[in-house]
Amino acid sequence: MDDLDHRRLGTELGLWHLEDDAPGMVFWHPHGYSVYRMLEDFIRDRMRRFGYAEVRTPQLLPLALWQQSGHLDKFADNMIRADDGDRPMALKPMSCPAHVRIFNQGVRSWRDLPIRYAEFGACHRNEPSGALHGLMRTRAFEQDDAHVFCRDDQVTGEVARVIELVTEVYRALGFAEVEVGLSTRPAVRAGTDRLWDWAEATLGDAARACGLVCRLQPGEGAFYGPKLEFALRDRCGRSWQCGTVQIDRVLPDRLDARYVAADGARALPVMIHHAVFGSLGRFVAILLEHHAGQLPFWLAPVQVAVAPVSRDQDAYAREVAGALDTAGLRATVDAGADTLSRRIVAAHAARVPVIAIVGAREAAARQVTVRERDGAQAQAPLAETVAALARRGAVPGLAVAGPGS
Numbered sequence: 001m002d003d004l005d006h007r008r009l010g011t012e013l014g015l016w017h018l019e020d021d022a023p024g025m026v027f028w029h030p031h032g033y034s035v036y037r038m039l040e041d042f043i044r045d046r047m048r049r050f051g052y053a054e055v056r057t058p059q060l061l062p063l064a065l066w067q068q069s070g071h072l073d074k075f076a077d078n079m080i081r082a083d084d085g086d087r088p089m090a091l092k093p094m095s096c097p098a099h100v101r102i103f104n105q106g107v108r109s110w111r112d113l114p115i116r117y118a119e120f121g122a123c124h125r126n127e128p129s130g131a132l133h134g135l136m137r138t139r140a141f142e143q144d145d146a147h148v149f150c151r152d153d154q155v156t157g158e159v160a161r162v163i164e165l166v167t168e169v170y171r172a173l174g175f176a177e178v179e180v181g182l183s184t185r186p187a188v189r190a191g192t193d194r195l196w197d198w199a200e201a202t203l204g205d206a207a208r209a210c211g212l213v214c215r216l217q218p219g220e221g222a223f224y225g226p227k228l229e230f231a232l233r234d235r236c237g238r239s240w241q242c243g244t245v246q247i248d249r250v251l252p253d254r255l256d257a258r259y260v261a262a263d264g265a266r267a268l269p270v271m272i273h274h275a276v277f278g279s280l281g282r283f284v285a286i287l288l289e290h291h292a293g294q295l296p297f298w299l300a301p302v303q304v305a306v307a308p309v310s311r312d313q314d315a316y317a318r319e320v321a322g323a324l325d326t327a328g329l330r331a332t333v334d335a336g337a338d339t340l341s342r343r344i345v346a347a348h349a350a351r352v353p354v355i356a357i358v359g360a361r362e363a364a365a366r367q368v369t370v371r372e373r374d375g376a377q378a379q380a381p382l383a384e385t386v387a388a389l390a391r392r393g394a395v396p397g398l399a400v401a402g403p404g405s
Helices: 006-012 030-049 063-069 071-078 096-103 152-172 193-209 250-254 280-290 311-326 340-349 360-365 382-392
Strands: 060-062 089-091 115-124 140-150 178-183 214-217 227-233 239-248 270-275 304-308 331-333 354-358 367-372 377-381
Touching (some): 006 280, 030 140, 030 152, 063 071, 063 089, 063 096, 063 250, 096 140, 096 270, 140 152, 140 280, 152 227, 152 270, 178 193, 193 214, 193 227, 193 239, 239 250, 250 270, 304 311, 311 331, 311 360, 311 382, 354 360, 360 367, 367 382, 377 382
Parallel strands (some): 304 331
Antiparallel strands (some): 060 089, 115 140, 140 270, 354 367
16 A cells, blocks of 8 residues: 555554454544544535535335335345334435425425435445445445425526535635536436436536536436536546436335425426535545645644643643644643654654644743744744644635525
């Protein structure tokens, strides 16, 4: 494994581990789960600001539901069965049908639409053992699943909203180059050609209206509708397919999703599927390889290592760490028996972005010497240091969605 391989980085930094007894299942360690949760909270906040309500659905659902939706024909070999007596059941490989079930509770009016659901859905897919690869491909994972139920006249605006969300999130995370593919009807599909003509034209027009230049990917769409696929190019020039946006009228019809139209008739909603990260674990792996383990300051599991020069400064070091913690920063005190220089080397090896050095002079003047990853150092009063680092640690801001959110 090379120096950028997330499997090596995960082991070296103590972020997670895998075991033969649980193939494709991740054991997240505290520092790794810290990164995971920061990303989850980051996208959760953005989804809320873009008008999504978070839901939670069961992991185990009747096989009959997957047969009705059409997923069983497509995913039967990858679904993990767990029968309940004589009733066939399966762990969900995605959350779409469950979100339709929520939509179907109660009577929906045309005035209620659009309705937007988001879920960090725990999914399972029985991937072949030879296909498993660290966090990139696992059997158990969590997706940032989201679905919009809307009227025909709302589709273009809702797709534009999703595109805005997706592109801004990637930009905030340091991915300047995003490639977009338009995947069209596969050979084996559900729905009429007329439906596919409308869905492909609507999705393509919405993408172009948002300034996207899409690469055509014939035959790569989902069985129920076309999709936009967002691929991120990392600093090594590699491309990673992550986000998707899909237009679907098949699943709402198969699962009997309806709303009351303005004329009182029962109407079929359009369902827009989308994800920004896809698998959260896989996105952690992409970020680690993109940043060579040196995550942005706001994402680093330990942001500041406070290093007293000698034991005489231990009390002041704990005070500094406490002030950083109070400001919402993740700080530790490294007061080991090694020399200061060795502790600095160890902190850099652990990819800690900032080392706060406190010696006798700093303690007497209530100051801190801040050492960066590149070796640059600056000394400042404690309160000033804490405030500056807190500003750096703020989660990247995104534009708030416009009217209608």
